[in-house]
Amino acid sequence: xxxxxxxxxxxxxxAFDQFWRKGVRGTSLSDIARDxxxxxxxxxxxxxxxxxxxxxxxxxxxxxxxxxxxxxxGMGSLRKRLTAFFDLTxxxxxxxxxxxxxPTTRGLMELGxxxxxxxxxxxxxxxxxxVSRITALVQDTLSAGARRGEFNGNPAAAALHIVxxxxxxxxxxxxxxxxxxxxxIASHTIDLVLDKKGG
Numbered sequence: 661x662x663x664x665x666x667x668x669x670x671x672x673x674x675a676f677d678q679f680w681r682k683g684v685r686g687t688s689l690s691d692i693a694r695d696x697x698x699x700x701x702x703x704x705x706x707x708x709x710x711x712x713x714x715x716x717x718x719x720x721x722x723x724x725x726x727x728x729x730x731x732x733x734g735m736g737s738l739r740k741r742l743t744a745f746f747d748l749t750x751x752x753x754x755x756x757x758x759x760x761x762x763p764t765t766r767g768l769m770e771l772g773x774x775x776x777x778x779x780x781x782x783x784x785x786x787x788x789x790x791v792s793r794i795t796a797l798v799q800d801t802l803s804a805g806a807r808r809g810e811f812n813g814n815p816a817a818a819a820l821h822i823v824x825x826x827x828x829x830x831x832x833x834x835x836x837x838x839x840x841x842x843x844x845i846a847s848h849t850i851d852l853v854l855d856k857k858g859g
Contacts, residue, residue, distance in 0.1 A: 711779060715783060747846075802819055822849060
């Protein structure tokens with residue numbers, strides 16, 4: 661057997677950085693091959709297509725991001741956990757120079773309206789899966805807060821509200837680039853959720 665020509669994980673990291681900065685449409689396999697120091701043909705042989713490479717790179721990102729969110733939601737009072745959740749979310753799409761935005765929101769905007777255009781159904785499912793897993797993490801955190809007497813609302817409804825706000829924050833970040841505004845909205849959302857009484 662021939663030895664592997666490149667480090668698979670390193671290529672996924674490099675590829676995702678390009679996809680995040682330039683979008684899938686704006687990124688070529690030649691760009692990725694150049695930055696990774698590999699032959700373009702090697703990428704085709706390993707992944708089959710740019711879209712397939714994107715999906716593997718996105719799954720790698722999603723796994724790492726979920727681990728970071730679990731850590732953020734794992735310590736302190738419920739207010740501190742939700743603050744850490746929003747801090748990580750905002751920092752994530754404010755990262756880079758210039759800020760790269762939210763990769764999931766960017767990817768959703770590249771979904772094709774017709775077959776053969778943009779990303780496909782498999783990509784949509786990957787994006788939806790990450791949003792669902794994030795919502796489940798937030799719901800579990802709120803349920804645990806309810807058991808500790810820190811929350812009196814409906815954990816499922818509040819989790820969906822919180823994650824929906826993060827999607828709006830991603831759009832506002834692209835429109836205004838005002839991090840202080842994003843953090844103010846996040847803080848206000850936490851106040852609304854924690855002050856809510858009943859279901």
